[in-house]
Amino acid sequence: MPKTARAAIYEAPNEPFIVKEYPLRAAAPGEALVRITMSTICRSDIHSYQGHRPNPCPCILGHEIVGVLEELGDGVDTDLRGDALKSGDRVTWTEYFHDGPAPESDLLDMPQKAKGVRKYGHDRADIDPHFLGGFAEYCYIQPGTGILKLPDALTDAEATPLNCGVATMMAVTEAAGIGMGDVVAVQGLGLLGLYGAAIAKARGAAKVIALDAVADRLERAKAFGADDVLDIGGLDAGRQAEMVRERAGRDGADAVIEVCGHPSAVAAGFGMLRTGGRYVVAGLVNPNAMVEIDGNLILRKCLNITGVHNYHPRHLVQALDFVVANKDRYPFDGLVDGRYGLDDLDRAFAEAAERKVLRAAILP
Numbered sequence: 515m516p517k518t519a520r521a522a523i524y525e526a527p528n529e530p531f532i533v534k535e536y537p538l539r540a541a542a543p544g545e546a547l548v549r550i551t552m553s554t555i556c557r558s559d560i561h562s563y564q565g566h567r568p569n570p571c572p573c574i575l576g577h578e579i580v581g582v583l584e585e586l587g588d589g590v591d592t593d594l595r596g597d598a599l600k601s602g603d604r605v606t607w608t609e610y611f612h613d614g615p616a617p618e619s620d621l622l623d624m625p626q627k628a629k630g631v632r633k634y635g636h637d638r639a640d641i642d643p644h645f646l647g648g649f650a651e652y653c654y655i656q657p658g659t660g661i662l663k664l665p666d667a668l669t670d671a672e673a674t675p676l677n678c679g680v681a682t683m684m685a686v687t688e689a690a691g692i693g694m695g696d697v698v699a700v701q702g703l704g705l706l707g708l709y710g711a712a713i714a715k716a717r718g719a720a721k722v723i724a725l726d727a728v729a730d731r732l733e734r735a736k737a738f739g740a741d742d743v744l745d746i747g748g749l750d751a752g753r754q755a756e757m758v759r760e761r762a763g764r765d766g767a768d769a770v771i772e773v774c775g776h777p778s779a780v781a782a783g784f785g786m787l788r789t790g791g792r793y794v795v796a797g798l799v800n801p802n803a804m805v806e807i808d809g810n811l812i813l814r815k816c817l818n819i820t821g822v823h824n825y826h827p828r829h830l831v832q833a834l835d836f837v838v839a840n841k842d843r844y845p846f847d848g849l850v851d852g853r854y855g856l857d858d859l860d861r862a863f864a865e866a867a868e869r870k871v872l873r874a875a876i877l878p
């Protein structure tokens with residue numbers, strides 16, 4: 515292990531990243547040291563970088579990370595499945611960690627919502643252990659993290675989005691109760707929407723209707739399981755709902771998934787649902803996403819509404835199994851369409867923010 519390693523440091527919103535070196539030390543009990551092989555820029559990293567949400571500085575951003583175990587601290591013996599871990603194994607891990615008991619974990623089965631939960635890419639870099647984010651050469655996996663061994667069959671590009679986008683969509687599609695023969699509408703075709711369409715098909719959906727206002731996103735969705743696409747550009751909520759109900763070929767969609775981040779999508783989505791339909795909000799990640807809806811519709815149509823934020827560790831295992839099983843069916847590898855070095859993080863963030871690339875990968 516080298517004595518120091520490099521990291522691209524986020525000093526302040528919208529300021530250039532500064533590459534710095536920090537000391538590496540042996541993994542403490544419960545920790546594991548990983549040599550990062552790839553990390554990707556998530557939309558939430560961009561929100562942090564642009565100052566839309568609070569994040570401590572200086573910080574190593576990035577939570578979608580894969581790498582090779584370099585050193586395992588005492589007590590780190592097995593992954594989430596119970597398989598033995600050793601140095602040299604390629605791994606992914608939950609984007610969050612929480613050590614010790616918490617009622618949210620123990621009683622509610624939501625460790626992702628435990629008080630005091632921390633996430634990779636959200637800690638100060640100038641204090642030990644320094645390396646707790648993705649845009650660096652190394653990362654210390656912390657106690658209370660779910661580690662998952664990766665099979666050789668997956669490329670880094672297929673594996674890196676697992677612990678954020680794919681695992682989240684496992685949780686979302688589970689919450690939407692998608693089952694055999696369902697008609698599912700997906701609002702928003704960024705990375706989450708594309709995985710959502712593909713996972714909905716894998717769960718047995720008979721028809722996935724994909725909605726966006728950007729032509730090439732609609733086109734791409736067809737390769738990820740969308741049976742029908744609808745350009746919602748210029749359509750009001752009522753017209754969107756009407757057109758989805760027509761396409762659903764029945765009373766309406768069984769489930770609608772919001773991953774577009776626009777509050778106005780909620781009213782449109784309610785209108786798309788059949789009686790007793792299920793709506794999942796997963797894209798309204800920023801506060802003050804005010805929604806105006808007719809509450810009577812919820813009652814009259816007996817709607818089920820769920821919010822999903824992050825995921826349970828089981829969803830990471832399911833995400834991996836889903837991508838392994840479907841990697842020849844859907845072009846997951848191509849979703850990571852930009853590659854940059856650590857010294858090029860400014861350009862990577864700029865191009866990701868401008869959506870010149872769908873997923874920018876950093877290869878330290």
Ligand SMILES: [Zn+2]
Pocket residue numbers: 556557558577578678679
């Ligand atoms: Zn993310």
